[in-house]
Amino acid sequence: MRSTSCREIAEDILRRCVAGKPPKYLPRTLTEDPCAPALFSVLVEGLADRFEPSLCDAYVRLFSQAIAQVTGTDPSALVSRYEWVRRPRKLTANPKRVFVLSRITLGADVAVTSVLLAAAKQRFKRARIALAGPQKNYELFAKDARIHHARVDYGRGTLRERLAAAEELKALVAEPDCVVIDPDSRLTQLGLLPVCPDDRYYLFESRAYGAESDKSLPELASDWAAETLGIAGAKPYIAVAAVKAAAPIQAPYITVSLGVGENPAKRVADPFEEQLLALLAKTELPICIDKGAGGAEAERVERAVERSGATVTFWEGSFAGFASVIAASKLYVGYDSAGQHIAAACGVPLISIFAGFPAPRMFERWRPVGPNFQVIRVDRPDAAETIERVREALARADFPA
Numbered sequence: 128m129r130s131t132s133c134r135e136i137a138e139d140i141l142r143r144c145v146a147g148k149p150p151k152y153l154p155r156t157l158t159e160d161p162c163a164p165a166l167f168s169v170l171v172e173g174l175a176d177r178f179e180p181s182l183c184d185a186y187v188r189l190f191s192q193a194i195a196q197v198t199g200t201d202p203s204a205l206v207s208r209y210e211w212v213r214r215p216r217k218l219t220a221n222p223k224r225v226f227v228l229s230r231i232t233l234g235a236d237v238a239v240t241s242v243l244l245a246a247a248k249q250r251f252k253r254a255r256i257a258l259a260g261p262q263k264n265y266e267l268f269a270k271d272a273r274i275h276h277a278r279v280d281y282g283r284g285t286l287r288e289r290l291a292a293a294e295e296l297k298a299l300v301a302e303p304d305c306v307v308i309d310p311d312s313r314l315t316q317l318g319l320l321p322v323c324p325d326d327r328y329y330l331f332e333s334r335a336y337g338a339e340s341d342k343s344l345p346e347l348a349s350d351w352a353a354e355t356l357g358i359a360g361a362k363p364y365i366a367v368a369a370v371k372a373a374a375p376i377q378a379p380y381i382t383v384s385l386g387v388g389e390n391p392a393k394r395v396a397d398p399f400e401e402q403l404l405a406l407l408a409k410t411e412l413p414i415c416i417d418k419g420a421g422g423a424e425a426e427r428v429e430r431a432v433e434r435s436g437a438t439v440t441f442w443e444g445s446f447a448g449f450a451s452v453i454a455a456s457k458l459y460v461g462y463d464s465a466g467q468h469i470a471a472a473c474g475v476p477l478i479s480i481f482a483g484f485p486a487p488r489m490f491e492r493w494r495p496v497g498p499n500f501q502v503i504r505v506d507r508p509d510a511a512e513t514i515e516r517v518r519e520a521l522a523r524a525d526f527p528a
Contacts, residue, residue: 133156133157133161133162133164133165133166134165134169136154136156136157136162136165137157137162137165137166137169137170137173138169140153140154140157140170140189141169141170141173141174144174144182144185144189145173145177145182147181149185149188149189150189152192153189153190153192153193153196155196157170157193158193158196158197158286160285160286160287163284163285163286163289166193166286167283167289168389170189171186171190171317173485174186175317175334176484176485176486176489177485177486177488177489178333178334178335178338178486178488178489178492179334179335179338179486179488180334180335180338182334183332183334183335186317186334187205187206187209187319188202188206190316190317190319191203191205191206191209191319193286194290194316194319194320197286197287197290198290205319205320208321208325209318209319211325212318212325212328212329212330213318213330213332213335215336215351215354215355216329216355217354217355217357218250218306218329218355218356220306220327221251221253221254222251222254222304222305222306222327223254223255223304223305224254224255224256224257224302224304224305224306225247225251225254225255225256225257225305225306225308226257226259226277226299226300226305226306226307226308227240227243227244227247227256227257227258227259227308227310228240228258228259228260228296228307228308228309228310228312228314228315229258229259229260229261229264229265229279229312229314230260230310230311230312230313231260231261231264231281231312231313231314232388232465233263233264233267233446233465234388234464234465234466234467234468235310235344236260236264236267237267237363237365237465237468237469237471237472238343238344238345238348238363238468238471238472238493239310239311239331239333239344239345239348239363240258240310241267241268241363241364241365241472242345242348242349242352242361242362242363243308243310243331243348243351243352243361244256244258244268244271244274244364245361245362245363245364246349246352246353246356246358246361247308247356248273248274249356249358249361250356250357250358255275256273256274256275257274257275257276257277258274258275258276258277259277259278259279259296259299259300259314260277260278260279260281260312260314261278261279261280261281262276262278263445263446263447265278266367266445266446266447267365267366267367267446267447267450268365268366268367269366269367269368269447270366270367270368271366274366277299279292279295279296279299279314280292280295281313281314289313289316290316290320292313292314293314293315293316293320293322296314296315296322297322297323300322300323300327301323305323305327306327306328306329307322307323307327307328307329308329308331309328309329309330309331310331310333310348311330311331311332311333311334317332317334318330318332329355331348331351331355333347333348333492336350336351337350341488341491342491342492343491343492343493343494343495343496344492344493345362345363345471345496346496347492348361349361349362362472363468363471363472364472365450365454365469365472365473367447367448367450367451367454368447368451369451369454369455370444370448370451370452376413376415376440376452377413378455378457379412379456379457380412380413380414380415380456380457381407381410381412381413381414381415381456381457381458381459381460381526382414382415382416382417382449382452382453382456382458382459382460382466382470382475383403383404383407383414383415383416383417383439383459383460383461384416384417384419384449384459384461384462384464384465384466385400385416385417385419385424385427385428385431385461385462386417386419386420386424386461386462386464386465386466387424387462387464387483388464388465390483391483392482392483393462393463393464393482393483394462394482394483394508395480395482395505395508395509395510395513396508396510397510398434398510399510399513399514400427400428400431400435401430401431401432401434401435402435402510402514403431403435403460403480403514403517404416404431404432404435404437404439405435405436405437406514406517406518406521406528407437407460407521407528408435408436408437408438409528410521410526410527410528412457412458412526413439413440414437414438414439414440415439415440415441415442415452415456416428416432416439416440416441416442417441417442417449417466418441418442418443428441446465449466449469450469453466453469453470453473453475454469454473454475456470456475457475457476458475458476458477458478458524458526459475459476459477459478460477460478460479460480460517461477461479461480462479462480462481462482463479463480463481463482463483463484463493463494467479467495468495470495470500471495471496471497471500474497474499475499476499476500476501476524477495477499477500477501478501478502478503478517478520478521478524479494479495479500479501479502479503480503480505480513480517481493481494481502481503481504481505482505482508483505483508490504499524501520501523501524503516503517503520
């Protein structure tokens with residue numbers, strides 16, 4: 128099966144779901160090993176990114192079939208259970224341990240998961256609180272003495288390999304005196320996979336919660352924490368150790384990330400990136416730019432720097448290390464990515480270039496919200512128009528170029 132045909136099948140199903148005519152059955156082809164990338168990146172993310180309750184229902188019905196085809200589980204039982212756990216309810220117990228699940232992507236763990244960690248720390252003063260997820264995600268909170276690590280890795284391989292993370296998690300949360308708080312984690316496939324008794328499991332269905340509002344995800348997570356945990360006002364945060372760059376950066380400085388998380392739609396086409404760096408260089412502030420995950424992304428960053436003529440310091444370490452660099456910066460500039468959520472959590476003034484969203488609701492959910500945060504909504508990815516809007520944003524932020 129060619130990956131292109133997998134993608135075509137997934138795109139067709141997504142179109143039908145968005146049109147309000149979801150298929151009754153998920154094609155078995157999409158659960159086969161070669162189709163896993165298309166199943167997740169096209170169909171699952173396409174349904175989730177629109178933040179529509181009806182598409183949550185379509186996901187539950189279709190993906191429960193995917194799980195059943197791999198595990199033999201009764202899909203109707205998965206759907207029935209989900210209909211119960213998706214309803215917010217008050218958590219009145221005082222357990223010895225609280226597991227908050229990672230959302231796997233770093234930006235989501237800052238924008239959403241950290242809000243629930245902050246609320247859990249207030250609600251459960253004596254409990255041992257653990258973030259369940261990969262090491263790189265835990266590193267964002269490793270300096271917080273209240274937050275421990277329950278390591279669960281999530282592979283991005285076949286469907287069977289992705290589902291295996293729930294079995295690993297199930298073993299970690301098997302003790303009776305604990306609760307699990309799930310912020311729509313990929314570890315449970317957005318709440319569909321049971322990992323503990325349902326009365327000890329609390330799901331923040333971020334794709335449908337507050338559907339009538341245009342609030343951002345951090346605001347919705349805070350509302351859910353107030354409703355479920357009785358803790359009002361929880362906000363995003365990070366707790367990372369300060370690190371030194373390989374080359375010293377003279378403060379004050381600007382941090383930049385051109386990463387797009389493997390989603391090229393978030394980029395503005397060339398020559399925007401080189402023009403952006405040239406514009407930032409005119410502020411006469413030092414620039415520190417993240418090289419990202421390496422490979423093609425690093426090459427793209429290096430090419431933009433070379434063409435811009437700007438003198439920059441490259442960051443090539445861990446993301447947690449770059450988070451500490453962002454936290455100490457004067458201004459952050461980048462696409463819609465994890466970096467903007469780090470800056471927002473740390474109260475660092477930011478300019479976010481937000482492009483490639485499939486629906487207006489996604490923009491509303493993922494945008495940073497704050498008095499010093501400027502979000503440039505790019506409905507038409509025109510390089511010249513966008514660079515002028517960045518120039519205006521710099522002026523408003525007292526960084527004239």
